[in-house]
Amino acid sequence: MLKAKNTLGIVFFPAFDWAISPTHPERQERLLYTQDQLREEGVFDIPGITELKPDLATAADVARTHFCFPDVASVTTTSHMISAGGAMRAARTVLDKEAKKAFALVRPPGHHAMKVVHGARGFCNINIEAVMVEWLRETYGPLRVAIVDTDCHHGDGTQDVYWNDPDTLFISLHQDGRTLYPGTGYPYEMGGPGALGKTVNIPLPPGTSDEGFLFAVREVVLPLLAEFKPDLVINSAGQDNHFSDPITDMAFSAQGYARLTELLGADIAVLEGGYAIQGALPYVNLGLVLSMAGLDYSHVREPNFDPEAIRQPAKVTAYIEEVCRDILALTRNPKPPKGETAHGWFSRRKTLYYDTDAITEYQTESVRLCDHCRGVVKYETESTRNPLCLGVEAPIGACEKCVEEAYRIYEAGQIKGEYRHLQLIDRVGKHYASYTG
Amino acid sequence: MLCGIDVGGTHTDAVLIGPEGIVACAKLRTNHDDLLASVREALSSIVAVAGPRAITRLNLSTTLSTNAIIEGTADPVGMLVSGGPGIDPEAYRLGDHYFVLPGAIDHRGRETAPLDMAAVDAAVAACRAAGLSVHAAVTKFSTRHPEQELALRDRLAGASEFVSLGHSFSGRLGFGRRIATAYCNSAVWRLYNRFCDAVEQSVAELGLSPDIINVLKADGGTMPLGVSRGLPVQSILSGPAASVMGIIAVCDIAEDSVILDIGGTTTDIAVFAAGAPLVENEGIAIAGRPTLVRALRTRSIGVGGDSAITVDREAVRVGPRRLGPPMALGGPAPTLVDALNIQNVIALGDPRASFRGLAAAGEAVGMEPDEVADAAIISAVNHIRSEVAAFVREINDRPVYTIFELLEGRRVAPSRVYVMGGPALALSGLLQDAFSEKVVVPESFAVANAIGAALARPTFSVELFADTAAGRLTIPSLGLSRAVADNYSPAAAEGEAASKLREYLESLGADLTETPVETVELSSFPMVEGQTQVGHNIRVACQVRPGVLAAYKKAVSQSC
Numbered sequence: 001m002l003k004a005k006n007t008l009g010i011v012f013f014p015a016f017d018w019a020i021s022p023t024h025p026e027r028q029e030r031l032l033y034t035q036d037q038l039r040e041e042g043v044f045d046i047p048g049i050t051e052l053k054p055d056l057a058t059a060a061d062v063a064r065t066h067f068c069f070p071d072v073a074s075v076t077t078t079s080h081m082i083s084a085g086g087a088m089r090a091a092r093t094v095l096d097k098e099a100k101k102a103f104a105l106v107r108p109p110g111h112h113a114m115k116v117v118h119g120a121r122g123f124c125n126i127n128i129e130a131v132m133v134e135w136l137r138e139t140y141g142p143l144r145v146a147i148v149d150t151d152c153h154h155g156d157g158t159q160d161v162y163w164n165d166p167d168t169l170f171i172s173l174h175q176d177g178r179t180l181y182p183g184t185g186y187p188y189e190m191g192g193p194g195a196l197g198k199t200v201n202i203p204l205p206p207g208t209s210d211e212g213f214l215f216a217v218r219e220v221v222l223p224l225l226a227e228f229k230p231d232l233v234i235n236s237a238g239q240d241n242h243f244s245d246p247i248t249d250m251a252f253s254a255q256g257y258a259r260l261t262e263l264l265g266a267d268i269a270v271l272e273g274g275y276a277i278q279g280a281l282p283y284v285n286l287g288l289v290l291s292m293a294g295l296d297y298s299h300v301r302e303p304n305f306d307p308e309a310i311r312q313p314a315k316v317t318a319y320i321e322e323v324c325r326d327i328l329a330l331t332r333n334p335k336p337p338k339g340e341t342a343h344g345w346f347s348r349r350k351t352l353y354y355d356t357d358a359i360t361e362y363q364t365e366s367v368r369l370c371d372h373c374r375g376v377v378k379y380e381t382e383s384t385r386n387p388l389c390l391g392v393e394a395p396i397g398a399c400e401k402c403v404e405e406a407y408r409i410y411e412a413g414q415i416k417g418e419y420r421h422l423q424l425i426d427r428v429g430k431h432y433a434s435y436t437g
Numbered sequence: 438m439l440c441g442i443d444v445g446g447t448h449t450d451a452v453l454i455g456p457e458g459i460v461a462c463a464k465l466r467t468n469h470d471d472l473l474a475s476v477r478e479a480l481s482s483i484v485a486v487a488g489p490r491a492i493t494r495l496n497l498s499t500t501l502s503t504n505a506i507i508e509g510t511a512d513p514v515g516m517l518v519s520g521g522p523g524i525d526p527e528a529y530r531l532g533d534h535y536f537v538l539p540g541a542i543d544h545r546g547r548e549t550a551p552l553d554m555a556a557v558d559a560a561v562a563a564c565r566a567a568g569l570s571v572h573a574a575v576t577k578f579s580t581r582h583p584e585q586e587l588a589l590r591d592r593l594a595g596a597s598e599f600v601s602l603g604h605s606f607s608g609r610l611g612f613g614r615r616i617a618t619a620y621c622n623s624a625v626w627r628l629y630n631r632f633c634d635a636v637e638q639s640v641a642e643l644g645l646s647p648d649i650i651n652v653l654k655a656d657g658g659t660m661p662l663g664v665s666r667g668l669p670v671q672s673i674l675s676g677p678a679a680s681v682m683g684i685i686a687v688c689d690i691a692e693d694s695v696i697l698d699i700g701g702t703t704t705d706i707a708v709f710a711a712g713a714p715l716v717e718n719e720g721i722a723i724a725g726r727p728t729l730v731r732a733l734r735t736r737s738i739g740v741g742g743d744s745a746i747t748v749d750r751e752a753v754r755v756g757p758r759r760l761g762p763p764m765a766l767g768g769p770a771p772t773l774v775d776a777l778n779i780q781n782v783i784a785l786g787d788p789r790a791s792f793r794g795l796a797a798a799g800e801a802v803g804m805e806p807d808e809v810a811d812a813a814i815i816s817a818v819n820h821i822r823s824e825v826a827a828f829v830r831e832i833n834d835r836p837v838y839t840i841f842e843l844l845e846g847r848r849v850a851p852s853r854v855y856v857m858g859g860p861a862l863a864l865s866g867l868l869q870d871a872f873s874e875k876v877v878v879p880e881s882f883a884v885a886n887a888i889g890a891a892l893a894r895p896t897f898s899v900e901l902f903a904d905t906a907a908g909r910l911t912i913p914s915l916g917l918s919r920a921v922a923d924n925y926s927p928a929a930a931e932g933e934a935a936s937k938l939r940e941y942l943e944s945l946g947a948d949l950t951e952t953p954v955e956t957v958e959l960s961s962f963p964m965v966e967g968q969t970q971v972g973h974n975i976r977v978a979c980q981v982r983p984g985v986l987a988a989y990k991k992a993v994s995q996s997c
Contacts, residue, residue, distance in 0.1 A: 303549035
């Protein structure tokens with residue numbers, strides 16, 4: 001009889017009554033066959049593996065993490081709140097020691113949702129990992145967290161949320177942005193001035209197979225994790241690197257995913273993308289579950305799987321080795337981010353496109369260069385949906401001066417009257433305010 | 438009139454119920470070496486009072502299959518298993534004749550690798566060489582595509598007296614459960630059929646000519662004896678189910694409630710939602726192995742009247758072990774009943790023996806006998822209360838898969854606790870102190886389980902699975918499979934599942950007015966290939982919920 005070596009909690013929430021549209025890749029059918037496979041395999045009958053019901057995230061949970069304009073309700077549906085709540089339930093399971101590890105198999109995904117939200121990008125409205133992590137920090141106190149994003153698409157949203165946070169190491173492995181949405185995630189994107197080197201991007205060439213992924217994990221990810229010494233490792237477990245995925249060009253297998261999961265040893269995994277719903281997701285998810293639980297996954301393979309047919313060419317191998325070497329060297333000697341420094345503030349301008357909702361956003365992010373803390377962060381943003389808005393955050397551990405500055409900016413913004421919506425996140429005083437001018 | 442016989446671990450109970458109420462009843466000690474003798478004796482007692490013609494229907498529960506499986510006295514089974522990709526089928530190995538065969542079916546019921554017939558023939562030959570006469574064939578996703586199991590059965594023809602096919606037990610998924618279910622079914626097949634033969638013979642010898650003989654199932658429903666011959670595994674663990682059905686028969690339970698059956702060794706907990714018992718759809722575990730045998734959702738805890746009391750510096754504990762009868766009846770260790778005995782809650786056997794036992798237990802830690810007794814009773818009551826709370830919480834915490842269910846999910850909130858079993862009355866006051874819900878002890882429970890057995894109605898469930906892209910529909914538990922058009926709708930599927938279930942019930946001789954069919958699951962998923970919708974994946978589950986025959990319920994209902 002099987003018995004999990006690592007106790008594992010699985011939050012399975014397929015949202016069987018929600019979809020962007022009937023034929024959209026992010027639809028109900030996505031987790032249907034995974035559910036069938038897990039049930040048929042008897043995964044939930046294995047002692048040590050428990051199926052958990054998701055929590056429901058609240059607007060306050062979202063407002064702690066994001067600046068949603070005009071408000072949380074306008075950019076989310078109940079599905080998003082359950083999906084984020086599912087991630088929170090998974091995390092709660094691990095932090096309360098109900099299980100050693102947890103996997104949130106939920107939809108919709110979240111890793112393209114940035115700090116500021118005007119709508120949906122890449123099927124994501126709110127960043128479910130970030131909502132989960134900030135809820136953890138609010139509930140359990142300060143945590144050093146490493147998020148390793150293994151989705152095929154660059155985790156640009158998660159990168160943006162944690163750009164200025166030195167206590168969060170964000171590593172994204174993805175198909176090279178020159179060949180895939182969202183077109184970002186280059187090695188030179190390394191974090192804001194106060195968190196330089198805490199963002200790490202590993203772009204991989206199309207055609208990368210098990211060999212290349214596992215090489216990058218061994219050579220880059222694991223050494224960086226060992227140096228960072230996180231309290232918690234989170235895997236943004238996107239499954240669209242699969243050789244059969246219809247919207248990407250990679251050659252990863254279910255065996256490869258299971259092995260990667262084993263190497264990474266994440267405490268919490270949260271499902272992100274993955275759209276090969278029949279040929280990949282059932283097997284990849286099963287492999288992940290068995291791997292996390294410390295069980296034998298050697299018999300998990302796609303029907304008619306032929307590793308030779310998808311093996312990466314030698315030149316891809318050589319290229320990956322070079323990229324990984326360069327990235328490691330770069331993290332030891334990081335380059336400062338692009339932007340301007342003026343009056344003790346560092347600013348960068350971003351133009352963002354929300355492909356799912358067809359919104360364009362123009363944003364200026366400014367962080368105060370403070371010697372005592374991470375520094376107050378300010379977002380001035382306007383989009384084709386909202387006029388100019390302001391978001392101000394006094395981050396966790398902000399010094400007294402920075403907290404004061406956050407309130408000053410928020411109040412001055414209200415008096416000046418140039419912003420339509422204003423939001424304040426004060427993580428020190430746990431105060432979250434909004435104002436519509 | 439309806440006769441019910443419940444062959445239990447300690448007693449065999451029998452009742453005969455007519456339109457006016459209980460006509461005859463009997464209670465005798467179960468003869469474990471010869472269960473048939475117990476059945477025959479119980480029947481004889483009823484016949485002695487009412488005469489042989491009185492019995493028009495006989496419902497029977499028996500521990501025969503359960504005992505054989507747990508004690509390992511069942512037959513060896515030749516297991517032919519095909520897994521395909523996933524968990525290694527070796528993880529579900531059962532018995533000494535387990536053959537894993539190449540072949541694979543995927544989640545949509547598509548054959549992705551054919552069975553290796555040479556390997557099948559080698560396995561069949563090995564079974565023959567080992568002298569096996571019963572077999573089971575189980576393939577992964579056979580409920581979506583039974584053909585590989587059917588092919589295995591064909592290959593076993595002539596080499597086997599009986600073959601259990603995995604897909605015939607349930608349309609639910611669960612490869613490991615299917616293996617355990619089919620294995621157990623074949624293992625007890627011979628033993629169980631001999632018992633059936635003997636029951637039919639005894640019935641004839643006693644001059645009885647009931648219209649039908651039914652066997653109780655773990656979900657509290659019945660199936661005809663003839664049907665049970667091919668599905669003996671469905672008769673397992675029907676004992677606790679009979680008790681729950683007894684409560685339903687004798688009490689009018691309309692609201693959410695908890696049933697506590699406090700026995701000698703364990704306390705069984707069942708939960709009712711709006712008066713109906715909750716069913717464990719996934720299936721019950723036998724000898725530690727989960728199966729696809731549907732059962733009432735119950736939880737058993739190691740606290741009963743005969744549970745031993747242990748005392749240490751931290752606490753006074755009751756159970757989970759039973760070392761023998763209470764000291765008042767000559768047992769070796771003080772029990773919960775001994776504690777109740779010296780606190781004058783009950784009067785049993787020799788109270789001085791109870792006192793001596795509790796005094797000795799408390800001496801080491803400097804506790805007086807009555808302090809030990811008080812602490813033990815409180816500990817037992819608190820243990821039961823906390824387990825009930827955990828059970829209800831678990832029920833309300835069950836996973837959901839739609840936003841609607843998550844937001845609208847009905848929570849079970851029991852307002853009453855019905856207590857039955859030996860120490861029920863003695864503990865009722867203390868239980869009332871511990872529970873905020875109203876504690877009710879119904880008047881008489883001497884033969885409630887036999888009443889439950891007598892009045893239980895047939896249950897059955899079907900799962901229909903249709904894939905309009907593949908143009909295929911299956912109802913595994915009825916062995917149905919047919920082609921469907923691409924415009925087949927969820928409504929048509931629901932209608933078809935319900936009517937096939939009704940047809941089946943009618944073929945069993947069930948009265949359809951007494952066996953309402955309900956839909957418990959109805960979902961339809963658009964299937965997309967590229968950007969085009971190619972069909973629908975439709976799933977329907979219909980069932981007859983366990984219940985008692987309304988016409989007779991009035992006759993046996995008591996105020997409670």
